[in-house]
Amino acid sequence: MNLRSEDRSILKDWFLYLKLIITGLAKIPSFSRNLYRGVRMNLATKYQNGETVIWWAFSSCTTTKEVLKQDAFCGSKGERTIFEINCYSGKDVREYSKFPSESEVLLIAATQFRVVSNVNKGDGLIVIQLEETEPKYPLIEKGSMKRPIHVPKTVQPTDIPLEPVFDASSRNPEIVRQIKRTQFRSKVVIEGQRLNREDMRDVVENVIIKKQCPQIQIRDAEMTIESISELGRGIRESTTVNEVDLCGSRLSSNDISHLVGELSIPQTHTVEQWKCCGLTRMKTLDGGPLKVLNLAKNNIDDDGVNHIVGLLRLKRTLIELYLNDNQIGDAGVEKLATALSHPAAALQKLYLQDNKRITDRSVKSLTEMFEKSQSLNTLWLLNCGLTDNGKQELSEAAGLKRGFYLNIERFAY
Template identity: 30%
Template sequence: MATAGDDNLAQRIRRVTDVAQEPHQYLLPICGYEKLPLVPLEIAIEELVNFLPNIQSFAYVAKQRCEEPADGLTQDESAAIMLYSMGWEPLDECLYFVLNSTLRSPDRRKLNPWLLYLRLFLNGLFRLPSITRTIYRGVKLNLSKSYIMGKTVVWWGFSSCTTSLNVLQSEQFLGKRGTRTMFHIECESGKDIRNHSFFPSEDEILLLAATQFKVIGCLDQGDLHIIQLKETQPPHPLLQPVSIVTLPNNQPSTMPTLSASKKTHTSPQSTVAASKPTPPVKNMTPSLVKVSAPTSSPPQYHNHELERIIADNKDSSELRLLSKKLTDEDMEIVAYYALRNNQTLLTLNLGQNHIGYKGAQYMADVLRHNKTLKDISLDENNIGDEGVKHLADALRNNQTLTKLDLTLNEIGENRAKYLAEALRDNKTLKNLKVSSNKIGGKGAQYLIEVSQQNQALKELNLQGNEIGDAGIRLVSNALRNNTTLTSLSLYSNQIGDQGIQHLANVLRDNATLLTLSLGENHIRDKGAQYMADVLQHNKTLEKIEVSRNHIGDEGVKHLADALRNNQTLAQLNLDYNEIGGNGAKYLAEALRNNKTLTYLNLRDNKIGDTGAQHLNALKLNNKHLAVYF
């Protein structure tokens, strides 16, 4: 019969070894709690009861054990940490297990019931000093293939680690026999939670959710695989920080409506639309539909949650309204409260909403007058051809915008032409993304041709636009005299060898393009031969991606021969092709003395053991080159 001690040990082992559940992909940032009020633990967990039916009993125990909390934390903050450290059966009703599973899910809407708890939990954790030291974690599996030297990874769940290598190697954890992966982690922001853990004798260091690492070492010792990780900071936070505030100990919440009415809170992450009241019919006056001058007077329609988010960010240089279920009516609010007379906002992210063509018209009116916005994301908003027309008209005179994302907006060939014509007059836009639309080869041609007149436009993303071989002929003709574009993405455009031939004929002599993406097309060995010819003559290309194609050993042989003499290419991505051991050998021999290529990606090919030997030898002989396979 299992004892309580056995159960506690089992729960601790699960927390330390659940690293195998990490998704190994970049998910949306974790946010939505940072602007919520700090409330007592009892209120913070109210919305969790539906799927964690016993949580209130465990929270009660945690509060009683934290009457005199350490480290200057409040009773509620300390109890929130202790509640996380507890474990109970069944696992799918246990807080730490369900929370981490939710954090690892790509559907950020699942976090909504957790936001008040996360606000309290993180408030306590951020008040604890950060630990900089080596810590350990492991699992009885071989995870080495998911942790490649030089790769950046993110652990999206909260990660329990130990400071003792002996603990990890004990028989209760990994032991010293059988298949194992051990992580040696150089952490910078770990939190020592022993003073707040249900098991204070454990030397547990907790890493925050969404901690990013770089793989700096890999060692295989038979069945033991050692992965060395170093914590790194992303350029923008993946876990939104909180403003540290204190909820007085043993006092009721300052937000009585939350506890009295047990209202569902609104999430700044994804539930804005759910929080706004449906306006009565009598308030739907014609002025709300007419959008010729949306910023002239305050909107009659209200979305209080949206207005609060805007107010909280009134002095910020960035406003993120990603996935807020915003409609065209909400865009009138954004235009009036966030953008009218605003002189600090530089970046506006409105991606993955439902603003439609009317919302785009509100945005266009802003662009005609705003003098500060530099970066706007309108991806996945169904603005369609009519919405693009409004935006294009505004871009003719805008003198500040440098980056515009119109991904997934049902834009057709004709409106691509309209956009191109507008860009003839625009002198500031540097980066345009129109991926996953329906512009086709003709629309792509219009946009590339206009970059010849618009000397500012340097980066053009045409990914997923059904260009095909016939369309790439038009694209190639447009590129023939282009002297401005430095980055071009033709990823996922149904381009085959014939299309690559047309493109290669032009790229041989192109003197400005630095980055070219041709991933996820239909390129085979013949197409690789055409690209090799480009590498023999082109003197400027620095980065080429041809991942997810059908290039085999014969095609790689042509590329390898070209790389013997090429002196400009620094990065080559060939992952997810059909390259075998012979192809690996060709590349290893050709790159032995190459001093310019610094990155070669051959993951998910058919390299085999023999090919791996050649590539490992290459890594030893060419210290400038990072090879991944």
């Protein structure tokens, strides 16, 4: 219980053990994705919306909600609380676990969260959504583990056109400074910046390739087609990038075609696996091992979905795709449903909420996808153009698919 205490002074006897554990975990790359943790009690009153909470202990989580339904964990009856956690510092310990089937991810002690939602699902089940946040001051010394590095938004004049013209010879000084500050294998967050081809080339060469940063977040940015293509090349040539977030960057379907065009070029890399006594063993890695792609809040329409579907067929590593708040309609949904119905499809989570052009015409293709898809386990369709009848039909169809999570109203069915 001492490890769970907010009073860290009582941990003095444990310091050397904690340092050993944290030093070891620091050697495992952090990654960003949704995790799940469950307990057999009702914790609704301890987690209020908007509050900041800190988990002082090391917390074992899983990437698969189905694990929590086992009796050894939460089970499916009685009082229980399931945490849905959006984190960026999880440590994937499956390779080191005695039970790899549990898909275990470890959260470091003193991890801070914001409570996003707290929902009573009935039948004793409470679902609490948490989002990892960075504390104002360090709560625990985490060795060499890197925190996200943020580039502040720059204030732009209000009369900047939607399609800005860049001076190809110029460099964004904020990007240059950020590249110099970036640590090896840290998450990089660039917000509200203008990037031309040369800026993006600097990011690719010095951040994605040289510093092997696994997570690239470029939000609310203004990019040229050339800079978008440059980013695609960088992802393709990397062996470490597993998450790319381009939310709110005004990307059109034409922009997506250039990004996907680069990502679709097959590329492998031969690297040294080990070397001993004059012998060397090499191994081959695929370029661009992308797992999570966030294209939310852009200007992608059904034509853009054509390119994305092509990427899904080629990138079997891609398991999470965010397309919410775009201009996608029924034709785009049908294309996605067809692609995900294929036996070889690998995508697990698809987010389509806030696409107002999705109507009841998509119900048929989606229900057929529920029956055929072997990989997809999560679909969000909040705030679309569906009628109550359409929502009900989809909810009933999703209810027949074991382990499927459909969020079509405020709450998930």
